[in-house]
Amino acid sequence: MTMRVGVLTGGGDAPGLNAAICGLARRLLAANAELVGFADGWRGLIDDAARPLQHADFQHLLVYGGTLLGSSGDNPYRDPATMVPKVLATIARHRLDALVAIGGEGTLGAADRLFTEHQVPVVGVPKTIDNDLDATDFTFGFFSAVEVATRAMDDLRSTAESHGRVMVVECMGRHAGWITAYAGVAAGAEAVLVPERPVHLEELCQNLARLRQAGSRSAIVAVAEGARLHEDGKCLSSMDKDEFGEFKTGGAAATIAKRVQARLGWEARPVVLGHLQRAGKPIAFDRIFALRLGARAARLVLERRFGYMSAMRSGEIVDVPLRAAVAARKTLTDQFLDRYESFFMPIGGP
Numbered sequence: 001m002t003m004r005v006g007v008l009t010g011g012g013d014a015p016g017l018n019a020a021i022c023g024l025a026r027r028l029l030a031a032n033a034e035l036v037g038f039a040d041g042w043r044g045l046i047d048d049a050a051r052p053l054q055h056a057d058f059q060h061l062l063v064y065g066g067t068l069l070g071s072s073g074d075n076p077y078r079d080p081a082t083m084v085p086k087v088l089a090t091i092a093r094h095r096l097d098a099l100v101a102i103g104g105e106g107t108l109g110a111a112d113r114l115f116t117e118h119q120v121p122v123v124g125v126p127k128t129i130d131n132d133l134d135a136t137d138f139t140f141g142f143f144s145a146v147e148v149a150t151r152a153m154d155d156l157r158s159t160a161e162s163h164g165r166v167m168v169v170e171c172m173g174r175h176a177g178w179i180t181a182y183a184g185v186a187a188g189a190e191a192v193l194v195p196e197r198p199v200h201l202e203e204l205c206q207n208l209a210r211l212r213q214a215g216s217r218s219a220i221v222a223v224a225e226g227a228r229l230h231e232d233g234k235c236l237s238s239m240d241k242d243e244f245g246e247f248k249t250g251g252a253a254a255t256i257a258k259r260v261q262a263r264l265g266w267e268a269r270p271v272v273l274g275h276l277q278r279a280g281k282p283i284a285f286d287r288i289f290a291l292r293l294g295a296r297a298a299r300l301v302l303e304r305r306f307g308y309m310s311a312m313r314s315g316e317i318v319d320v321p322l323r324a325a326v327a328a329r330k331t332l333t334d335q336f337l338d339r340y341e342s343f344f345m346p347i348g349g350p
Contacts, residue, residue: 003033005301006050006091006099009067010041010074010107014129014141015282016290019062020102021069023294024125025053031302036094041103042110043074045087050094062291065281071103075110088118097121098301102294104128104139105326108309112322115307123300124309124322125293129277132176132331135324136311140290142178145277149183152273153220157187160218166208166260166268170253172277173224176331179277184222185340191219192343193252195226196332201256202231205263212266221260223252231259292317 005028009017025035035053038044061068076083091099101111102125114120126133129145149171160167169189171180177194184192190211193199208219229236229252236255253270260268282290289312296310296317311320 003028003031003097003301004036004095005033006036006038006045006094006096007053007069008038008041008044008099008101008103008107009069009071009127010101010103010110011071011128012073012104013066013071013278014127014139015065015144015278015280016140016286017067017071017102017127018064019282019287019290020125020127020140020294021067022058022062023291024100024102024298025058025294027295027298028301029055031298033302036096037069038090040070040072041074041107042076042083042087043072044069045090046074046076046083047086048090048093050090062287063281065279073106075106077110077113084114084118087114088120091120098123098304098306100125100297100301102127104130105133105329108133108322109326112307112326115322121304121306122322123297123306124325125297126309126311126325127290129179130173130176131178132329133325134328134330135309135320137314138289138312140286140293141278141282142286143289144280144282144286145172145179146182146186147283148277148280149179149222149273150186152271152276153183153187153189153222156271157218157220160220164217164267166219166221166257166266168221168223168253168257168260168268168270170223170225170270170272170274172273174226175329177224177227178332180222180224180227181332181336181340184220185343187220187222189220189222189343190216191221192340193221193223193227193256194332194337195224195228197337198228198230199223200230201236201259201263204256205260208260208266209264212264221256223256225252227252229255
């Protein structure tokens with residue numbers, strides 16, 4: 001009997017999404033399964049926005065950024081009484097034997113609840129440039145985002161050196177500093193500021209002042225958007241929450257640049273990389289990584305092993321329970337921070 005499999009891509013877009021769809025689809029279509037794509041993440045199941053996917057949809061697809069299916073941050077559990085029944089009705093209407101959810105914490109968290117609470121036959125694929133999903137070493141899209149951030153810092157070094165400036169480069173990372181840490185270390189930034197450790201602006205300025213006195217003409221400060229900024233014993237980071245209940249972030253680079261220039265008289269400019277980190281074609285690693293994760297998810301579907309997610313462990317593609325992936329947020333470890341201690345020196349009390 002032919003299997004009918006649905007697929008969606010939810011949450012923020014990430015380089016490699018199309019490659020993951022490609023890896024999933026090629027294996028399923030080779031097994032004579034029928035594939036149904038849902039537009040814009042969970043919104044496609046809530047509104048029943050679906051279309052069949054054929055071999056022709058995947059020719060050269062893996063080289064492109066973005067997602068063939070579109071994406072959104074919609075989550076059926078924001079209004080479960082209304083939206084979850086709609087999702088279940090769409091699954092029944094399309095006679096789906098399985099549903100593959102490609103996404104991050106929010107997308108996979110909803111998939112896990114649908115599996116646990118309603119026995120929906122779901123399989124997950126981990127995607128987020130933030131690399132903050134547990135139970136997998138890395139998520140696809142992360143290394144492409146790191147490459148963008150690293151190249152930006154490399155390029156900004158030349159203009160910083162030309163004008164004798166401090167460039168404060170803000171990277172994505174609301175709760176976890178993976179992008180900032182990897183890119184900052186790779187670019188040789190003079191300071192790397194991440195959410196995992198509080199940032200005391202007095203100490204940052206003292207360190208930058210020592211660099212300038214030693215003859216440095218420029219400095220790169222890499223900062224995560226969710227970095228917790230403190231000054232004179234007070235937290236400067238916003239405690240306001242957005243419509244999803246998350247603390248609002250952003251503006252860290254502008255705040256730091258203003259304080260550095262005022263305290264040191266050293267011209268400082270903020271640069272916010274923003275969605276550039278999500279944009280463009282995935283690097284080769286993420287293309288292959290996403291293909292492998294998608295193909296492994298197809299295998300789980302064909303074996304009817306639901307409630308699992310494909311993942312990377314010690315370089316191997318393996319299966320892990322969805323619950324393990326969303327049970328906790330993965331942040332930078334003390335071991336990592338200690339290993340590159342000289343980059344994370346503006347931490348601790350003033």
